[in-house]
Amino acid sequence: MNDILNRFWSKVAEPVDAHNDCWIWKAFRNPKGYGMIRTKRPRRMILAHRFVYEQFYGPIPEGSIIHHNCKNPSCVNPTHLELDTNGGHSAYHNTCRPRKEVCSHGHKYVPSNTYIDRSGQRHCRICNRNYQICHRNKKLTISANGRQL
Numbered sequence: 583m584n585d586i587l588n589r590f591w592s593k594v595a596e597p598v599d600a601h602n603d604c605w606i607w608k609a610f611r612n613p614k615g616y617g618m619i620r621t622k623r624p625r626r627m628i629l630a631h632r633f634v635y636e637q638f639y640g641p642i643p644e645g646s647i648i649h650h651n652c653k654n655p656s657c658v659n660p661t662h663l664e665l666d667t668n669g670g671h672s673a674y675h676n677t678c679r680p681r682k683e684v685c686s687h688g689h690k691y692v693p694s695n696t697y698i699d700r701s702g703q704r705h706c707r708i709c710n711r712n713y714q715i716c717h718r719n720k721k722l723t724i725s726a727n728g729r730q731l
Contacts, residue, residue: 585622586619586621586622587637589619590619590630590633590634593607593608593609593617593619593630594606594607594608594658595607595608597659602661603659604652604654604656604657604659604662605657605658605659606654606656606657606658607630607631607656607657607658609630611655611656612629614655615655615656616629616630616631616655616656617629617630617631617655617656617658618630619633629648630658631648631650631655631657631658631663632648633658634658634660634663635648635660635663635665637660638660639660639665642665643665646665646666647665647666648663648664648665648666649663649664649665649666650662650663651663651664685705685706685708685709686709687706687708687709689706689708689709691704691706694707695707695708697710
């Protein structure tokens with residue numbers, strides 16, 4: 583166990599203020615920016631912030647996640663980490679990022695202009711109609727030039 587702890591601490595940048603500053607993971611990070619560390623037995627990659635949380639606070643209950651209060655995925659400072667449920671975590675992020683009021687082309691999401699697909703995502707009726715018209719015109723142009731679809 584000392585071996586993995588020594589490897590862990592060698593991959594953490596020295597913070598100026600150990601209690602308040604983020605402890606930045608210097609080694610490998612996954613595409614979302616979370617630090618990863620390899621264990622020996624069993625040989626696998628684990629998230630560095632989950633590893634440090636378990637070292638300071640004990641096992642993580644099944645179904646729980648670790649939330650970064652600092653919003654920095656590469657931070658491994660245990661004072662910046664807290665236990666959360668997946669539902670609570672999603673609710674937290676939904677309050678941080680309110681739903682969009684307009685589509686990417688600026689049309690308002692109002693009931694008369696909005697439909698919800700099978701996966702539950704909202705779509706703009708105006709943009710969908712414009713896409714259908716454009717797509718249909720491309721088909722007509724291609725068939726008028728004598729090409730097969």
